[in-house]
Amino acid sequence: MTSSKQAAxxxxxxxxxxxxxxxxxxxxxxxxxxxxxxxxxxFRNLSYEQMGLIGSAxxxxxxxxxxxxxxxxxxxxxxxxxxxxxxxxxxxxLLGGGSERYGTLLASVCLAGGGFGALYSVGTTLLxxxxxxxxxxxxxxxxxxxxxxxxxFLAPALVLPRWGFVGLxxxxxxxxxxxxxxxxWLPAQGLRQPDSRPGTTxxxxxxxxxxxxxxxVGLFMCGQTGIWGFVERIGNGSGFDPVLVGTLLAVSLLFAxxxxxxxxWLGNRKGCLKPLIVAHLxxxxxxxxxxQARLFAPYAIGACLVMFSVGLGIAYAVSTVAELDxxxxxxxxxxxxxxxxVMAGPGIAGMLASEEGYAPVLxxxxxxxxxxxxxxxxxxxxxxxxxxxxxxxLHMERWP
Numbered sequence: 001m002t003s004s005k006q007a008a009x010x011x012x013x014x015x016x017x018x019x020x021x022x023x024x025x026x027x028x029x030x031x032x033x034x035x036x037x038x039x040x041x042x043f044r045n046l047s048y049e050q051m052g053l054i055g056s057a058x059x060x061x062x063x064x065x066x067x068x069x070x071x072x073x074x075x076x077x078x079x080x081x082x083x084x085x086x087x088x089x090x091x092x093x094l095l096g097g098g099s100e101r102y103g104t105l106l107a108s109v110c111l112a113g114g115g116f117g118a119l120y121s122v123g124t125t126l127l128x129x130x131x132x133x134x135x136x137x138x139x140x141x142x143x144x145x146x147x148x149x150x151x152x153f154l155a156p157a158l159v160l161p162r163w164g165f166v167g168l169x170x171x172x173x174x175x176x177x178x179x180x181x182x183x184x185w186l187p188a189q190g191l192r193q194p195d196s197r198p199g200t201t202x203x204x205x206x207x208x209x210x211x212x213x214x215x216x217v218g219l220f221m222c223g224q225t226g227i228w229g230f231v232e233r234i235g236n237g238s239g240f241d242p243v244l245v246g247t248l249l250a251v252s253l254l255f256a257x258x259x260x261x262x263x264x265w266l267g268n269r270k271g272c273l274k275p276l277i278v279a280h281l282x283x284x285x286x287x288x289x290x291x292q293a294r295l296f297a298p299y300a301i302g303a304c305l306v307m308f309s310v311g312l313g314i315a316y317a318v319s320t321v322a323e324l325d326x327x328x329x330x331x332x333x334x335x336x337x338x339x340x341x342v343m344a345g346p347g348i349a350g351m352l353a354s355e356e357g358y359a360p361v362l363x364x365x366x367x368x369x370x371x372x373x374x375x376x377x378x379x380x381x382x383x384x385x386x387x388x389x390x391x392x393x394l395h396m397e398r399w400p
Contacts, residue, residue: 016136018185019126022082024143025089025179026120028172029058029112030342031148033225034232034249035155036168037346040105043165048233050102052350055229056343057106061092061113062120063339066332069121073332074189078122082183085122089115090173097169113339121335122186124318128331134272134319138264141315142257145307149253151175156246210330212379213321214337216372220317221341223368224283224310226349226361227290231303234293234358248300252307259311272320273380279313280373287362314338320376 029036033055041051092112096105127136151171159167231252235245259279266275286305292298322331345368352360 014185015187016127016130018182019123019130020136020140020143021123021179021182022119022186023123023127023140024147025086025176025182026116026123027144028148028151028175029093029116030225031144031253032151032155032168032172033229033342033346035152035246036172037229038232038236039160039165039168044100044102044105046102048353049350052229052346052348052353054106054109055225055346058109058113058116059339059343061110061115062117063113063336063343065114065117066121066335066339069118069125069332069335070329073121073125074328077188078126078186079183079188081118082122082186083180085115085118086176086180086183087115088112089119090176091115093169093173097166117335117339120338121332124335125328125332126186128318128322128325128328132267133322134267134315135264137315137319137322138260138262138267141260141311142264145253145256145260145311147175147179149250149257152246152250152253156243207330209379210321210324212375213317213324214330214333216375216379217314217317217321217334218337218341219368219372219375220280220313221338222345222348223341223365223372224306224313225342225345226368227287227306227345227365228310229346230349230353230358230361231306233353234290235299237358238293238296238299240296240299244296248303251300252303255304256307256311259308259313260315261311263312263315268319272316272323273376275316276313276320276376277373279309279316280369282312283309283369284366287366290362291359293358317376320379324379 037051037054040046040054041048046054089112092108092110092115096108096112099105099108123140127133127140130136155168155171159171163170232245232249235248236242263275282305286302286309288302289298289305290302293302318331318334321334325331348364349361352364354360
């Protein structure tokens with residue numbers, strides 16, 4: 001099959017939609033993370049440190065699987081991998097929900113993380129091969145947030161009061177099953193192989209900018225997830241009604257949707273770095289407002305600003321790496337770097353949190369995002385220095 005025919009096949013809307021839906025499954029646990037951790041703490045009588053380590057255990061499995069995808073993602077049938085991974089994710093969640101032992105819970109969510117990590121790797125890599133990857137990444141983040149928001153709206157009112165933690169686990173499994181048919185639309189493999197990107201006549205001699213971009217992705221998600229994982233606890237500590245807090249979490253995911261929709265609409269017209277800077281600044285503003293979370297209005301505004309920055313920022317962060325990665329070998333590593341970030345974030349935040357307040361958690365988020373921004377800026381400048389003229393190819397030419 002010629003490259004033009006391959007490209008036409010990959011850019012079929014049904015294939016790209018399948019990539020979006022598979023990614024939505026892969027991100028489902030992350031989007032429900034604050035509710036899952038909070039409910040686990042309440043129903044399993046966990047400490048803050050134990051609560052944070054649940055998220056870290058999940059993303060340990062997620063990261064190990066997605067890191068291994070660097071070696072298999074271009075050679076193994078994506079449909080088969082996705083179907084097997086769906087079963088592993090559901091099994092892990094089922095075992096974790098039914099266990100009363102903390103150690104078993106950690107092992108089970110780690111297993112589930114492996115399944116979710118493989119699914120997210122397939123979806124991310126598939127969309128990186130699309131002609132307009134930035135736009136489809138925006139659509140991907142939108143679908144992920146909307147699907148999570150639906151469950152966040154429904155679970156507090158319909159599931160938790162009657163079935164508690166076990167019911168929440170079952171609801172997540174149902175969410176997996178509902179989107180499982182998307183696996184049937186997946187292609188067996190993607191388009192790009194080493195040196196096969198259309199129009200590419202050279203390989204990137206200096207991979208340092210790519211690694212800086214990957215580090216920026218990891219740090220971005222580390223800070224974001226550290227805050228997101230404890231947003232529910234911040235509201236709980238302020239004495240807000242749990243149903244109201246659950247509703248706010250769902251609304252905040254809609255703000256993540258609006259951020260990703262902005263990314264999908266804007267595309268590469270303003271480059272990648274400038275929107276990333278804006279996303280970081282919005283996050284810092286959200287943290288500043290969350291320092292006044294004793295009142296519900298600042299709490300709600302801060303949570304929504306933080307999630308808007310996630311939706312806007314992650315689409316451009318992954319797109320940046322996809323554009324730097326000319327032969328398609330490294331873009332899948334955005335998934336384990338995301339996993340490293342979300343694995344470290346809740347655990348560190350859990351060690352910093354206390355009944356006295358969450359100021360150390362907010363400070364941790366600010367430092368992580370400051371380092372993330374520095375990595376992206378250095379990566380963009382390193383690209384220009386290493387390969388004169390490549391800045392235009394990477395849509396970063398507007399950064400002074």
